[in-house]
Amino acid sequence: MHNSLTEHARCLYGDEFGPVPACGCEHREHYFIEELTFADADSLLAMLRELCPNIVDGHLPVWVRNLAYRLVLLQRPDEPALMREAAQNLWLHGPDWDAVAAELTARADACDAEASRRRGG
Incomplete structure (x- = not known):
C-alpha cells in the first residue's frame, strides 16, 4: 500500500528527481486513477509540485x-493562483x-478584479 x-x-511513473521506492505493490494505472479521482486538493497539489516542480519536467503523463x-x-474554484498555475501547465503542453488556458487566465483576472473591488481598490 502506498502512503x-x-x-x-512515483511508483507508477517514476521520478526524475529521486529514486523510485521498492514497494511490492501491483502497479496498474487504473488503481492510481481511482485514487487520483477521489484525492483532496492538497494531495493533488503535493503530487504535482513534488513530481513536476518546474512544470516542464517530471515523468507524470500530461x-x-x-x-x-x-x-x-473543481475543489477550489475561486483561487486565481491555482487557475494561473493550471493555465501555465496547459500552455506548456498545448496548443490543443x-x-x-486563456479562459482560466481570464477567470483568474476576473476573480482578482472582484477581490480588489470588494477591498475598495
Whole structure:
C-alpha cells in the first residue's frame, strides 16, 4: 500500500528527481486513477509540485497533470493562483489546450478584479 498519492504516482511513473521506492505493490494505472479521482486538493497539489516542480519536467503523463489540475480547480474554484498555475501547465503542453488556458487566465483576472473591488481598490 502506498502512503500517499505522490508515492503511488512515483511508483507508477517514476521520478526524475529521486529514486523510485521498492514497494511490492501491483502497479496498474487504473488503481492510481481511482485514487487520483477521489484525492483532496492538497494531495493533488503535493503530487504535482513534488513530481513536476518546474512544470516542464517530471515523468507524470500530461493527461494525468491535466486531470489533477482539473480536480484541484473543481475543489477550489475561486483561487486565481491555482487557475494561473493550471493555465501555465496547459500552455506548456498545448496548443490543443490554449483556449482553455486563456479562459482560466481570464477567470483568474476576473476573480482578482472582484477581490480588489470588494477591498475598495
